Amino acid sequence: MTVELDPHSGFCGGVIRAIGRAERFLDAHPGGCLYSLGEVVHNEAELRRLGARGLVTLSSEDLEQMAAPATGETLLIRAHGEPPGTYALARKQGFEVIDCTCPVVLEIQKNIREAYVRLQQGPDAGRLLIFGKIGHAEVLGLVGQVDGDALVVEDCAQAEALFANGTLQSDTRLELFSQTTMSPDAYEQLIALVSAHMTDPQRLTVHRTICSQVASRHRELSEFALQHDVVVFVSGRESSNGRVLCALCKAVNIRTHHISAPDELQRIWFHADDRVGVCGATSTPLWLLEEVAARIKDLQ
Ligand code: SF4
Numbered sequence: 001m002t003v004e005l006d007p008h009s010g011f012c013g014g015v016i017r018a019i020g021r022a023e024r025f026l027d028a029h030p031g032g033c034l035y036s037l038g039e040v041v042h043n044e045a046e047l048r049r050l051g052a053r054g055l056v057t058l059s060s061e062d063l064e065q066m067a068a069p070a071t072g073e074t075l076l077i078r079a080h081g082e083p084p085g086t087y088a089l090a091r092k093q094g095f096e097v098i099d100c101t102c103p104v105v106l107e108i109q110k111n112i113r114e115a116y117v118r119l120q121q122g123p124d125a126g127r128l129l130i131f132g133k134i135g136h137a138e139v140l141g142l143v144g145q146v147d148g149d150a151l152v153v154e155d156c157a158q159a160e161a162l163f164a165n166g167t168l169q170s171d172t173r174l175e176l177f178s179q180t181t182m183s184p185d186a187y188e189q190l191i192a193l194v195s196a197h198m199t200d201p202q203r204l205t206v207h208r209t210i211c212s213q214v215a216s217r218h219r220e221l222s223e224f225a226l227q228h229d230v231v232v233f234v235s236g237r238e239s240s241n242g243r244v245l246c247a248l249c250k251a252v253n254i255r256t257h258h259i260s261a262p263d264e265l266q267r268i269w270f271h272a273d274d275r276v277g278v279c280g281a282t283s284t285p286l287w288l289l290e291e292v293a294a295r296i297k298d299l300q
Contacts, residue, residue: 083144126173
């Protein structure tokens, strides 16, 4: 059995940046702590490592319901970004804010605000349509740029329903965006469906906002999964990107297994002469992939 690591797996640039800033803060404040609003990365093992260094995860409810002001404490905004109201609330609760919103997400937030202004101009107001996971932090941050006045769909069926129930009409002016970590193929299908409904294609503006790192990983990962007999995909259970990328591997390689930690590996998944590929999501640390690869070799 041979075991190979996907050379393109590991954290994306936005996560590397957020974790780097958290570590630099903790290095500069020995014995102190840094609060993160939501998980800085959707990976339990990496969160345990950072937690041991002083990173504490707060939920939005924790932030809203704080009993005493957090004067002198620091709150990190993770790569997904947040709506403007979160920054105001954090400061009201006494936090200093370190904003680690990924520059790619910041650019999309700005473009959504500008699109919204455009859509309000003219005799007939248009609509913003966002392709993303309903309730996902990045999507909440995007929708929050326009006070929630945007439609969110997770798939073509939900978009179809908006046309069927009259929320969207064939002459509605539309600007379409995507969450950065959605499947590029699924976004193309949605674009085709929406375009087919429009009587005037000029009234639809499509913004190709899937992160280029995610898009290229889709292509590379498909090839990687095809080249191996067995694929072990490593990501946190909460990672939206992890679910999408693991499904992509499964679509081309039925012997794909999703784990979040080396303890979940099972000997029966492997045969003596298998070529095993180990890969992960944009939120999976390289050290964890290396640990999984080493544990598979130990199973022989
Ligand atoms: S997936 Fe892309 S957009 Fe999202 S945090 Fe990572 S680098 Fe930024």
